[in-house]
Amino acid sequence: GAGVSQSPSNKVTEKGKDVELRCDPISGHTALYWYRQSLGQGLEFLIYFQGNSAPDKSGLPSDRFSAERTGGSVSTLTIQRTQQEDSAVYLCASSLPRGLGSNEQFFGPGTRLTVL
Amino acid sequence: SQKIEQNSEALNIQEGKTATLTCNYTNYSPAYLQWYRQDPGRGPVFLLLIRENEKEKRKERLKVTFDTTLKQSLFHITASQPADSATYLCALVGNYQLIWGAGTKLIIKP
Numbered sequence: 619g620a621g622v623s624q625s626p627s628n629k630v631t632e633k634g635k636d637v638e639l640r641c642d643p644i645s646g647h648t649a650l651y652w653y654r655q656s657l658g659q660g661l662e663f664l665i666y667f668q669g670n671s672a673p674d675k676s677g678l679p680s681d682r683f684s685a686e687r688t689g690g691s692v693s694t695l696t697i698q699r700t701q702q703e704d705s706a707v708y709l710c711a712s713s714l715p716r717g718l719g720s721n722e723q724f725f726g727p728g729t730r731l732t733v734l
Numbered sequence: 735s736q737k738i739e740q741n742s743e744a745l746n747i748q749e750g751k752t753a754t755l756t757c758n759y760t761n762y763s764p765a766y767l768q769w770y771r772q773d774p775g776r777g778p779v780f781l782l783l784i785r786e787n788e789k790e791k792r793k794e795r796l797k798v799t800f801d802t803t804l805k806q807s808l809f810h811i812t813a814s815q816p817a818d819s820a821t822y823l824c825a826l827v828g829n830y831q832l833i834w835g836a837g838t839k840l841i842i843k844p
Binding site for chain 2: 622651653659660661662663666709711721722723724725726727728
């Protein structure tokens with residue numbers, strides 16, 4: 619079956635532009651996660667969705683970052699007025715809905731964002 | 735705040751030997767701890783999950799231990815192979831957030 623997919627795979631943008639990243643989770647996975655990974659670093663948790671709601675948005679780095687999920691499936695992460703420090707790989711993962719941390723997460727290939 | 739530490743230096747192991755990676759954490763008592771493998775340019779892949787009431791978990795050549803007193807998890811790969819070379823990440827739950835270690839790069843030399 620299909621795994622988690624993300625688009626685009628690579629995005630190069632100019633500082634100040636808005637970008638939208640998309641994640642298609644595995645069918646039936648109601649939990650969805652967004653992470654950011656800078657070169658040589660671990661994963662930075664951004665936001666977690668259970669269905670269409672996000673219990674905690676405090677991981678989002680600034681108010682330029684927002685995420686939404688509709689229909690309990692596809693999610694989009696939007697970064698407004700991009701800055702060079704936003705350059706990183708943005709990873710999406712999904713899992714079964716049995717509680718945060720108690721299930722394995724399935725990751726997409728990531729979107730590599732480069733802000734010039 | 736919750737903090738996870740993994741050995742930041744690469745671990746070089748001779749093929750056939752056992753590789754042991756360490757994950758230490760502070761300021762929390764997680765109910766679960768997970769281990770993932772990440773290859774360059776790819777997303778992490780789940781390996782094992784261990785619960786706080788489990789001392790040890792095994793899967794083929796992999797073994798994970800979880801010592802809640804020491805606040806430490808050890809990840810072992812027995813009979814290591816060059817294909818086991820990758821970065822290994824541990825993660826635990828704290829306040830609706832999954833907190834990840836930076837990972838340890840494992841290199842298995844033929």
